[in-house]
Amino acid sequence: MLYRLWNHAAKGTDPVAEFIEGSEAAGYDGAERGHIDMARARSGGLAGGLCAIYITSGHLDFGKPDERGNYETPLSKPLERQPSLDIALQMAAIALRIERAGGWNICRNSRDIAAAIEAGKFAAVLHMEGCEAIDAELSALETFYAAGLRSLGPVWSRNNIFGHGVPFAYPMSPDTGPGLTEAGKRLVGECNRLGIMIDLAHITEKGFWDAAKLSDQPLVVSHSNVHAITPVARNLTDRQLDAVRESKGLVGLNFAVGMLRPDGREDANTPISDMIRHIDHLVDRLGIEGVAIGSDFDGATVPAEIGDAAGLQKLVDGLRDAGYGDGDLAKICRDNWLRVLASAWHE
Template sequence: MQTIFDGHNDLLLRLWNGEKAGRDPLKEFAAATGAAHIDLKKAAEGGLVGGFCAIYVPSGDFSFGKPDARGHFMTPAAAPIERAPSLEVTMAQMDIACRLDRAELLKICRTVDELEAAIEAGIFAAIAHIEGAEGIGADLSGLYTLYSAGLRSIGPVWSRNNVFGHGVPFAYPSSPDTGPGLTDAGRALVKACNEMGILIDLSHITEQGFWDVAKHSTAPLVATHSNVHAITPSARNLTDKQLAAIKESNGIVGLNFAVAFLREDGQERADTGITTMIRHIDHMVEQVGINGVALGSDFDGAMIPAEIGSSAGLQKLVAGLQSAGYAEADIKKICRENWFRVLRLTLR
């Protein structure tokens, strides 16, 4: 079985929602839980040994735009959200991660050495990630507390605007060049992340924001869960020019399993095949190189191919890569080693 380290999941969001409904997040993570994409049983079945666990503050009024007769859609950007309630949700989800860590169900890892040690010990190895930095003040207050708790990855924006920058909307077909990029506060956040050794995720930022980070960051460019715009022209996907910049920076892109970002027609249909996923990986490898391609599933946060189903089905993607002619050494890079390479270049 190929072991897999994944670049993005919404496990903490799911557990937080469950806790609000009266469920115990520790028991929910430890036991098989129906439609959930990740729990310890499913992860073990699929070879998932860890990943980036996102802290995400939902937009209460947000809903995806409905496709027209051609299958095209444009979702208006979610409204900005205020810092105080965002900080409360951010801390609540980080608290769940810390409780899982204390119970030795999960290990919040601060270095690659810690990742490797957790995996060797059979503990789910997590990189704590923030998807949309609304819980951090424009003066970066809160960042250092979160760092001390184990935060090692930040997406400055989700697909909405905040004090740090502008998020790319969900739209098909659409260029990712949908508006401005980083603000002055966003540039200060990038500088602080570089100094502290925090990875900067570009998956939800506008194209202009992508280029602003490329200009101001000294770290490899990373899109933890994005796909190929040349195949699926969604605003959330990366152009070949962006992929070339990721390659130039010695960075990485993680394949997003969300079907709307995989399918050429942009539709949200679970009958999307593994061959479609392989087609995106092939293009990424062609543009970025085999050392710059990984997985960023978006488990527990998106509709994924039914053929995969959950983290328990990850070896089906491995089999697809084998059938497509990928060498075992290259599959190992895509499944795990490339994330560790970039994290070694980024974390302190």
């Protein structure tokens, strides 16, 4: 979401007004309208979430599927740190401006989340997806922490000084390259010390196991799905899911259609039943306490039946029809996230 608001600000749009009043009011429609603003979040019952500082790689040339639907997208080139830092600071400033305008509350602990929900404010947890803005000495991490950063993914689907990302490819194992670098291992340790949740959504399988060995937090994969159903490199093997369960962590369902469909195709006409199929497998492997909603709003093509944040209750209704009771739904939609955040934040 912050990337979209930042990108539109470069075109002359007020990002604060766009979130509060809506992308449509700001003159955007279609794909540029994005998936989330204050009104659509309220309409879908979305009380809060991870709001990502994400630095784009520019035009990513996705591999074209062959006759069998197989494709492989080369990893994006690494980004330079200084421009990445500038952009990350601009996005953090947008987040702070939205808070000052009353559009959301930036939440630094569980009490902040509870207070935001009680006040009817969007509970924004500042997240960083790919740490190109952070230096190897981790000095900038302290600054972003002071600004409210409470969650980060060491890598996006590209390599950086902290580790290696997985490509967008089907079919492919997540074991695509090396794991954490020495700087990445220091980053994990410092996140453990500060209380910043570590997200393993885009990292290689080796990086996943490196973090599992080093981190004292529950293993969290904020937006990935089941490799046994959809064998894209971004999805998780059953062995990885077992490790998440053992750590009392969670996996958030990714709404990206190419990560939901068994054929891996980028087709918005993907039924909600495909989403439920992944959730069923996650529950079987992780237990109900290990499954959550991840979405990837503003970062992927989502099923047309969902559309955007306003359509979230359609997934809830589908889960209820599939036999999930109110207690199960409370865990999947809210309580499991609150538990792992509190654990990562030393509460």
